[in-house]
Amino acid sequence: MKRVVVTGVGVMAPGSLEKNIFWSNISSGKTSTGPVTMLNCKDLRIQIAGEIKEFTNKTYIENKNGIDTSFLERSQRLSIAALNMAISDSKIKVEDEKNIALAIGTTMGKNSNRPNHDIDFESAENILSQKENFNISMLQDLAPSSIMTTLCKYFSLKNSQTRMFLNACAAGNYSIGWGFDKIKNNESTLALVGGVDSLSLPALMGFNRLLSLTPNLCRPFDKNRKGLIVSEGAAFLVLEELDRALARNAYIYGEIKGYGLGVDAFHITSPSPDATGAIKSINEALKNSGLDPEDIDYISAHGTGTSVNDKIESKALLSVFKNKVPPVSSIKSMIGHSLGAAAAIEAIACLLMIQNNVAVPTANFEIFDEDCPVDCIPNVARNMKINNIISNAFAFGGNNSCLVISRLKGGKN
C-alpha cells in the first residue's frame, strides 16, 4: 500500500482568496460572514451568509482551452480558481501527467447565472415544461456533472479518472477519501480532490425553512447557539504518492492517513440521537489510519452551530475518546457553512494548523453548554504541537465522514 501526502492546496472562502489570507483570518478568529449582498433575498426571514465578495474573473481565472470563463456559472469559476491555486502550489505540470484522479464534491451543484441575482423562476418553468420530452444537451449543461466537465476541459486532464460526489456537506471528505484510495491502491500517483458550492438561494430558503439559520453570529458548541450560516467556497488539495513527492523534492503539507464513512439510516435531516453513524465513521477512520484515539491531538469539528448537530457530535466524540476528548474547534464559526466545499476547506485548515503548530479557535463563543462538554478552543487560537487530526463532516441523510490528517513523520513539515 502506498502512502498519500498533500503537496498543494488552493482555497477560496469568505474573506479569503488564497491560503495565506485564509490562515491569517482563521488563526485570528476573524468572522467573515454578514448581511447578504450578492443575492436578492429581501423577503427571506434570515439574510446572513458568507460570501467571497472579492472574487472576480479578471483577477483569478483566464480563458483557456476554448473556455470563455465569463460564460461560466459561479461554482465552475470558483472551482477553476481553487484548483488552479492548488496546482500552482504543488509546482506540478498537470499537462504532463499520465494518470490523474480528479474528484469534486458539491451539494447544490450549479446555481442560477442571472445577472440580477433574483430567483430564476423562468428557467425552472422552462426545465419543468420540457420534462416529458427532455433535452439531453440541456441536462448535460445544467446537471452538476458539468462542473467536472469544465475542470477536465479547462485543465486538459486527458486520461484522468474522475468522480463527482453529491454527498451534501460531507462531499469534500468523500472526494478526498476517493483520491486517497486511488493512490493508496496504486491506481494513480496524483489526485486532485476538493469541493465547491457557490452561494445558493435554494439553500438559503431551505435552511431558513428548516429553522437551521442563525440571525446573527454562528456559535458552535455555545449554549446560546442559534444555527448555521450558509456560505460559499471552493478548495482543492493535490494528493501525491509519498515516494514520488520526495523524489521531486516537493513541499509536503502533511499525510492523509485514512478516512471512514458511516450511515445513520435514521432521518433525512436529523442525525441519529445515538450518533451511531458519526461514531462508526470516526472509529473506521482511526482503524483505517492505524491510530488509536489517544494519538489524536486536535479535532476539526463539523460544528455547524445548530442545536442538534453540536450536541450529537459531542456525544460521538465522548463515545470514541471517552473522558479524553482532544481540543475541538469549528471554523464554520468564522466562514459559515460552505456545504460541499466545507470539508475540503477544513482539511486545508488542518494542514495549515500542523504547519504552524497552532489550533484555530471557535469564534463567537460565550457560554459553556453541558450538552457539549468539549474544549472548543474559545475565541483565541492555541499554540500546541499537532501531529494527528481528525476532521469530521456530517451530511443530510446521515452521510457521515471522518478524515485523518497527520504530520509526515520524518518528513519536511
Added chain:
Amino acid sequence: MQNCAIFSAYYYLDNQQLTYKGIPKFIDKTNMSISPLPFSDFDKLSIILNNINTRMIDLQSLSLQAAVSQASKDEFYNTIDKSDISVVAGSFSAALYPICEFILSAKEKGVNFVNATQFTNTVGNAAASRLCIWNQFKNRVSSICNGINSGLDAIISTCDDINYKNSSITFACATEEIGAAAFLIAKDNILQDKAKPLAYIKNYESKYVGTENIGTYLQNLANHFNLDLAKTDFYLSGSSDLLNDTFKNKNCNIKIGINKEALSLTPMINIGNALFEYENNNKNDCIIISVNNIGFVSVIQLVR
C-alpha cells in the same frame, strides 16, 4: 480481477417493478434500441410503496425504493444482515427537477413558506440516503453524477470499494425521474453458499479521454481489455456516433446499438438484457460501454 459478482438486478421502469427477466420487453427489436420511457407516476409509486410515507418525496427516491423493495422476494437476500449493505447511486439529472420544483414552490407560497421535505429533495444524496433509511442499510452511501455514464460509474465505484476492501455487499444503482435500477453486487465468495451469481465483472474502467480521443480509445478497446471479438457481445450507450461506427467496422456482435434515451439507466438496461441472455445460455463475454459526447468513457466487461 473477478472479485465482484452480480447476484440480482431490480428495476422500476415504465411504472412497473421488474427484474432483469423483464428487460427484453423494453428493447425495440427492430433497431435493437431501448424504447423511450415516461416519467414515473407518483400515485402508482405511492400505491406500490404503501408502507412508507411518500408525501412530497421526489420521484428518484421513490423509484429507487420501488426497484430495491423487490429484493425481499429473493430468499438469499433475507439472509443478509442489512446493516452490512452499502449503496452507490448515480444519476444524470441529479436533483435538477426537484430544484426547479422547489424554486417554483417559492413563487407560489413565498420564500419563507416552502416545504422542508421538498428542500431535502434538492440535495443530490436524497435518493440514496432514503434508500438507507427505509431499508436500514448502514455501511456506506455514495451519490455520484457523471452524465449518461452515472449508472455504469456506480457499478465501477462499487467494484473499486470491494477491491479496496471498503465494503463487500453493495446496491449499485441508477435513478432518474423515468425510473431506477439496482444491482446487488458482492465480493464473489460472500454469498456463494446462498445464491449463484448471474455474472461476474471481469474488467472495468471509467475516465475522461477528451472528445478528440474517443475514437482512438474505442479502436484500442479490444486490445486494452484483451477481447476475443468473436466471443464478445457489445452493448452501446451514450451520445457519440463513433460508437456505432467503430464497432460496426470491426464486425463486432452489437447486441444493442447506440442509445441514450434512458439517461443513466441506459447501460443498466443493457446489463439487464445481458443477464437475461446469460440465463438463456449465452456464453459470450459482454462489453457494456457508455460514452458521452464531451469525452467521458465508462466500460465494464461481464463474464458468465
